[in-house]
Amino acid sequence: MAFLDPFGDRFGRVLAAVAVLVVVAGIATAGAFAADPSAATPDPVAYDDTVELGLSSETDELMAGSARVPRVQVFYSQLQYVVGYNGIESFVASVDDGRTERQFGYPLVVHVETFDGGNPGVTDDGLFEAERSTDWIPANEATYVVGSTARTPAGETVVPFSERTNAEAFAAEHGGRVHDWAAVRNRSFDVDSAATVRSMAPERWTAADRRIADAEASAAEHTGEAVVVGRDAPTIDAAVAAAPPNATVVVPPGTYEETVTVNESVTIAGDGARVRGDGNGSVLTVRAPNVTVSGLTIDGVGNETRDPETARESADGDADEGWDTNVQLGYGHGDAGIRAIGAPGLLVDDVAVETNASGVLLREGSDAVIRDLRVDGSDDWRDGFMGVIGMESRVTITDGRFEGGRDGVYLHRADGSIVRNSTFVGNRYGTHLMYTGNALIADNRFRDAEFGGITVMTRPSGNAIVGNDVRDSGAGIQASGTRSYVGYNTLVDNRLGFSTSSRGSLYEHNVAVDNEVGAHATTVVPSSRVVANDFVGNDRHAEAGAGALRIWADDDRGNHWEGADVGLHDPGERAYRPTAPVDAALHHETAAAVVRESPGAVLLDRLHGTVPGARSGSIVDPSPAPGPYAPERVAAAREPDPAPIHPEWRLELAGDDSITVSTDTMNAHDRNATDETNRTDETNGTNVMEPRRSTERSRTSFGPERRR
Amino acid sequence: MRGGIGGRTAVATVFRRELATVLRTPGYGVLAVGLLALLGGIVAVGGGADTGFVPAVVDLLLVTEVVVPLVAFVIGYRALLTDAETGELAVIRTYPVSVGGYVVGVVLARGLAFLAIVVVPYALLGVAVWATAAPDTTIFATHSGIDSPLLYLRFLGLLVPFGAAYLSLATAVSAVASSRRGAVAVGVLVLAVAVLGGDLAILRSLATGTAPSTIPGLLAFTPNGAFRGLVFQGVIGVAFTPEGGFVDVGRALGSLLVWTVGGVAVSSATLAYGDRLEALLEGVRARVDE
Numbered sequence: 001m002a003f004l005d006p007f008g009d010r011f012g013r014v015l016a017a018v019a020v021l022v023v024v025a026g027i028a029t030a031g032a033f034a035a036d037p038s039a040a041t042p043d044p045v046a047y048d049d050t051v052e053l054g055l056s057s058e059t060d061e062l063m064a065g066s067a068r069v070p071r072v073q074v075f076y077s078q079l080q081y082v083v084g085y086n087g088i089e090s091f092v093a094s095v096d097d098g099r100t101e102r103q104f105g106y107p108l109v110v111h112v113e114t115f116d117g118g119n120p121g122v123t124d125d126g127l128f129e130a131e132r133s134t135d136w137i138p139a140n141e142a143t144y145v146v147g148s149t150a151r152t153p154a155g156e157t158v159v160p161f162s163e164r165t166n167a168e169a170f171a172a173e174h175g176g177r178v179h180d181w182a183a184v185r186n187r188s189f190d191v192d193s194a195a196t197v198r199s200m201a202p203e204r205w206t207a208a209d210r211r212i213a214d215a216e217a218s219a220a221e222h223t224g225e226a227v228v229v230g231r232d233a234p235t236i237d238a239a240v241a242a243a244p245p246n247a248t249v250v251v252p253p254g255t256y257e258e259t260v261t262v263n264e265s266v267t268i269a270g271d272g273a274r275v276r277g278d279g280n281g282s283v284l285t286v287r288a289p290n291v292t293v294s295g296l297t298i299d300g301v302g303n304e305t306r307d308p309e310t311a312r313e314s315a316d317g318d319a320d321e322g323w324d325t326n327v328q329l330g331y332g333h334g335d336a337g338i339r340a341i342g343a344p345g346l347l348v349d350d351v352a353v354e355t356n357a358s359g360v361l362l363r364e365g366s367d368a369v370i371r372d373l374r375v376d377g378s379d380d381w382r383d384g385f386m387g388v389i390g391m392e393s394r395v396t397i398t399d400g401r402f403e404g405g406r407d408g409v410y411l412h413r414a415d416g417s418i419v420r421n422s423t424f425v426g427n428r429y430g431t432h433l434m435y436t437g438n439a440l441i442a443d444n445r446f447r448d449a450e451f452g453g454i455t456v457m458t459r460p461s462g463n464a465i466v467g468n469d470v471r472d473s474g475a476g477i478q479a480s481g482t483r484s485y486v487g488y489n490t491l492v493d494n495r496l497g498f499s500t501s502s503r504g505s506l507y508e509h510n511v512a513v514d515n516e517v518g519a520h521a522t523t524v525v526p527s528s529r530v531v532a533n534d535f536v537g538n539d540r541h542a543e544a545g546a547g548a549l550r551i552w553a554d555d556d557r558g559n560h561w562e563g564a565d566v567g568l569h570d571p572g573e574r575a576y577r578p579t580a581p582v583d584a585a586l587h588h589e590t591a592a593a594v595v596r597e598s599p600g601a602v603l604l605d606r607l608h609g610t611v612p613g614a615r616s617g618s619i620v621d622p623s624p625a626p627g628p629y630a631p632e633r634v635a636a637a638r639e640p641d642p643a644p645i646h647p648e649w650r651l652e653l654a655g656d657d658s659i660t661v662s663t664d665t666m667n668a669h670d671r672n673a674t675d676e677t678n679r680t681d682e683t684n685g686t687n688v689m690e691p692r693r694s695t696e697r698s699r700t701s702f703g704p705e706r707r708r
Numbered sequence: 709m710r711g712g713i714g715g716r717t718a719v720a721t722v723f724r725r726e727l728a729t730v731l732r733t734p735g736y737g738v739l740a741v742g743l744l745a746l747l748g749g750i751v752a753v754g755g756g757a758d759t760g761f762v763p764a765v766v767d768l769l770l771v772t773e774v775v776v777p778l779v780a781f782v783i784g785y786r787a788l789l790t791d792a793e794t795g796e797l798a799v800i801r802t803y804p805v806s807v808g809g810y811v812v813g814v815v816l817a818r819g820l821a822f823l824a825i826v827v828v829p830y831a832l833l834g835v836a837v838w839a840t841a842a843p844d845t846t847i848f849a850t851h852s853g854i855d856s857p858l859l860y861l862r863f864l865g866l867l868v869p870f871g872a873a874y875l876s877l878a879t880a881v882s883a884v885a886s887s888r889r890g891a892v893a894v895g896v897l898v899l900a901v902a903v904l905g906g907d908l909a910i911l912r913s914l915a916t917g918t919a920p921s922t923i924p925g926l927l928a929f930t931p932n933g934a935f936r937g938l939v940f941q942g943v944i945g946v947a948f949t950p951e952g953g954f955v956d957v958g959r960a961l962g963s964l965l966v967w968t969v970g971g972v973a974v975s976s977a978t979l980a981y982g983d984r985l986e987a988l989l990e991g992v993r994a995r996v997d998e
Contacts (some may be wrong), residue, residue, distance in 0.1 A: 029865030032858040042851050077854035
């Protein structure tokens, strides 16, 4: 202490040192005020390192050719991640949506990629194409061609150039007008949102009806002569070979030990007939359009689940593309009860397959309607394969039952497929989509799926997952992609109810009861809406992975969280944070309410939600709903011996153009996240009444994030 | 009396003497450690420090508005009182030390103490945030957004005039009060009025029809309002809107300065003329009694 003696000799020096320190600190502080942090302009990063929002980049059109979507990368003031948008329109639309600024802050810097030297043009399909992009430049230094004939799979697109002359040249060739950034930013673009997908869900249901009717009508045209097996020909294969086009091959009751190849548009109509293969290869192979197969039971399918050659290749390291190719080559070439290759218009009606490989395998444009199909797969999913496997074929499945095996329904590049009213029990995944967009998965029942009831991998766009009932499974619904609609599902007793992996999506009116985790927020940068869901009796209502704070509400309309209204406040008056330890315990432990009223907890409550973009790993619902949105479904979920729950979502969605959109986003990071299991069951049953909807027109286009 | 080499030396001597008093009070060290623990706890539980400086400031702001005035009062409420009580002030006044010089010397020493007790813990916290704040995941490219150590430095810079205003008020209380107990009582009163009163007055005036456009100006009048406004303007608000407009900056700075100078002036005046005033009052009372 001696040197701190104010009356000592050295004190003068200490004092001088302190004075110098204070002066330096003062100057530094003055400098801090003089500098403008918002003026910093970070350099653009590699687009692959951004968190991707907006239009999906994984549509077939984009992956196939030279078509491109002009990309944007944005540095937001509160967000630590650089956000990438596919499509300048996506970014502009997201800025128009006030939630973006509220959640991420304002854009500090916006970079766009320009196409001056990339030989930009328009494909024959009208899509914008370029060999490459030339440079990333600040958005306000670029010149834009608006309203040209160039489009993206999502519609109108704006093409940026760094030199005005290049923009004018492009406009002269492909139409449109040249604008600067300010004009582009103030434009309003129609960007499809998850709300669009929601409004289309009932139409897709109707489309399925129409496809079934069309298939029946087409089958009914097979009025040519009847060829009866046993009478006119010794075997089914011989009968089919002998039958002229549009004939009906009648298969009387009995067991037929043979394999059949169909090269003609005929109907094979069985009645109590069993076709038994020799345990090698597929039993029934269809290579002609407009074939109908009905009333058969098939067994004796080979054990090859996929092409062993490609399976081996894919085992040796695979890059992304290789992986996809290997799946297509491998998965599409295993054994199946019915195998259709390049056979559009196939109708499979009232058929049962017992198999340790696949039930029905469709590839190369074998668009099919499958009704009343029963597939009995292997007991352990590792031994079997898919109930229905559709590759590059649009599949319509209704009233099926898929028991055991690997995946009940596996669809790969099968855009526009519909799976409805079916039952899945004891699969690995009940329904599994890869690169498949604009699909409808509705009113199915999933039970005991090892990994999950419904899973959507890769980043497809525009899927609707509605009215399903998933119980006792690894996960209820894990759908990645963009612009997905996940609504009216009932998720009970799973390890995970649903994840919000799809970006720019809408998760509403789902009921998560008694799961280990009700919902999991995965995307790093929020862009979806999660609203009007009911969380009851879950061990944890919701969890969040890494990333900015997720706000799960739509204006003043939140979700129902059991326990949220405990305590000294009016229901809905107090924000609920399912990821906070105290709030998470409210529905388990009465005393948690007391802790929650402590000044410390109240203070923290107040702080959360400010600068949301800079907060990490949590979820807040600013206005939790006092009661469940769908009390009947919550009650029905807990009845013993549950009947599947099917809310009347078609009525609700069809009758109402003023529904709310929600978007919340999260992203999954793992691109092939397969995780858990579920069992399948169906869901059906209850109606949901939904008294509260708000209208909102969403122009959000946040996409999901990209995972890597 | 005033100016000249003698005056400066007198201030320096008083300053040294006051510093010695501070250094010999171990409680102040405990106070600094306690403050560091409190702030660290808040930031840790609030979670703001995980991600950056601005969220950390958001977490700290409310607590700062209460704790900084409180600590300033703890440091200042007996600064002038003790010497007056013990009669040392009367002794000091026999030397060529002006009342103004005495008060300035005391306030400067206490100000330095304030810097050490309050600003140092805040600065240490800033270093901790700087060392630990990181994005949740490094899978994606990251940037710091608007967040920057500069913003935290601004916050530290704003703590100084805010604390100075309260420190000066506290010394004024210590000059006015005639006993330690009285100083505590008056101090608590002043603290409550200053911390809460100004904002309540604004709420009240808004309720009675004052135009909302006057808020930036009104806010600047109280130390808390001015400080909060400046923090929004210079630190937090930067993350929301580049334009600002949270407070009338000039008036807020001026107000903090006026509070500081005003406190010193009240202290000096009380010490200089308090006796005479008392005598005057005695006289009046005596006459009334007659």
